[in-house]
Amino acid sequence: MVEIHLTETDAAREETFTPAELRALRRARHGLTVDELAADGHGGVRVRIGPRTGYAGSVSLPGGRRITVHPKAEVYSLPELLALAYRTVAPPPRAGTAKVESATPTDWLLVQLAGEVHELLGRGLRRGYVERRERLPFVRGRTRPILNPAQLPFLDCEYTDFIADTPENQLLRGVLELLAPGVQNRTVRRQYDDALGYLGDVSLIRPSIGHFDRVRLNRLNLHYQPSLRLARLALEGAGVVDSAGSITAPAYFVLMWQIWENAAAAALRDAGVRDLVEKPRYGSAFLHQHGQPNLTVTIEPDLVVGRRQSPRMVIDLKWGPVLLTDRHGRRRLRNPHLYQIATYATALDCDGLLLYPLMDDEVDTEYLFNGHRIFIRTVDLGQPGLAGLRSAAEDIAAAL
Known part of the structure; x- marks a missing residue:
């Protein structure tokens, strides 16, 4: 099988595909960018393909070729x-x-x-209770008027059944x-x-x-x-099917930041973390004082550990590198992410955790902000059995 390998952050590249492969690619646009350029003169079509922002996955094309988009973080x-x-x-x-x-x-x-x-x-x-309608030789539920006498003795009945x-x-x-x-x-x-x-x-x-x-x-x-x-x-x-024939081209593409959030939440639950709430919304942190419009401002962290009125930790998951390089070549933390977790921790009056997949730099550090501890940690997803993620989840569970 001929494979075309891309990474989540790669630029689009030009490739030649057969008409059947192109028809399949058009149906895979939920995970790939597909720009048709021109025929190459040999029965093929030049196409610029690339990963769609945030997606990873695979599509198998008619004829045996497969395009694979790998996550930007190393995943075993x-x-x-x-x-x-x-x-x-x-x-x-x-x-x-x-x-x-x-x-x-x-x-x-x-x-x-x-x-x-x-x-x-x-x-x-x-x-569950389901509304049903059918013709029956007896009365069940509500009956509708008989408009055609030829339907007798059957009655048009409407009823609810537990099925x-x-x-x-x-x-x-x-x-x-x-x-x-x-x-x-x-x-x-x-x-x-x-x-x-x-x-x-x-x-x-x-x-x-x-x-x-x-x-x-x-x-x-x-x-x-x-x-x-x-x-x-x-x-x-x-649905990735060659419409001119019966050959299917199975595919799947997933948003990696969603997978990262769901997997981290599942690992924390497996580690014994209780009262873990995903995507809770809080509307009481910003209180309107005067002026118009009077709009409600809500915050929505990724994960919160603890009861709503007394959370113990707020967790924000980021699918990206933990450090950036400034114009002087120095490595620094990502300020917008720090501002976000600091806002969550202050609003909910609890500690905060920023969790990243390991990409370039390994980080495990702790800061104190406004009386609250802010933890920043990377997780190695490249270990067999997701051992790095499970170990991090156990450490978090032990610290709570």
């Missing part, structure tokens, strides 16, 4: 980081003859989704039905078929990203979140 295993960010259970070490460690990223995504759905089925499908035909189950079935034909591994395909058997009574829909946006998670269906996240990621890439 991106699938492993994704597993920590997206999952409730670790990815299965093998599925039949396909090992996760040696599989392509898109193979990993299929295996991981199968494992998550299997775990979800073990806990039981969520049921598994809920929006989240419909989405899972729709995505699994879409992905199942492309699963090559027999063991994984069997898992998909088993899951679809359990979802047989759920309505089949054509899934879209809009469907995911309309699903509201609460305490009753929060355990669906990992499966829905993976299903959405798979759906975003499953």
Whole structure:
């Protein structure tokens, strides 16, 4: 397989692609910049491709070529980081003859989704009250007027039933039905078929990203979140298809700062940190005194440890280098990041932590600001098993 390797921060480059590959690339624009230039005179097309800001991932093109965008920080295993960010259970070490460690990223995504759905089925499908309408030979719920006597003795009934035909189950079935034909591994395909058997009574829909946006998670269906996240990621890439034929070009691209935030939160929970809240909003730090307009000003840190009224630590995660070089060639901390964590710590009256992935400089330092401790630390994601992230999470848990 011919691979084109890019890094998250690389500039766009020119490459030649076949018309079939170009059609697939057009569908991968959610993760790549694709600028069509001109035909090269030999049946190909010159295209300028590059990473879209903040995205990393992979797309496999018809014909065997693959474009891979690597994160700007060294990550030992991106699938492993994704597993920590997206999952409730670790990815299965093998599925039949396909090992996760040696599989392509898109193979990993299929295996991981199968494992998550299997775990979800073990806990039981969520049921909910669903509005239904059908013609019945008896009265159930409300009946609508019979406009066509030929329909008698059947009645047009509307009623509410407590069934598994809920929006989240419909989405899972729709995505699994879409992905199942492309699963090559027999063991994984069997898992998909088993899951679809359990979802047989759920309505089949054509899934879209809009469907995911309309699903509201609460305490009753929060355990669906990992499966829905993976299903959405798979759906975003499953549409990369050569419209002139039947060859699919599986792809996935993820926003690395979101993955970094989710993975760090998951590692902290695994380390035993309790009362960890993601993206809380506080509107009481800025109090309007006079003048117009009277607008509410809110702050929204990435993570807060502790109860809302008495937080113990505020954590802000940055996907970028911890140090910059000034015009005199000296290394310095990033002032905007310091101002931000200082504002959070002062507003919430607690200590603050800036957490970065290790890129160039290793930093583990502590400052005192306005009576609050401000910690700045880098985390090495290049260690096997994400040992650096888990070690940092354990250190944070021990310090709380």
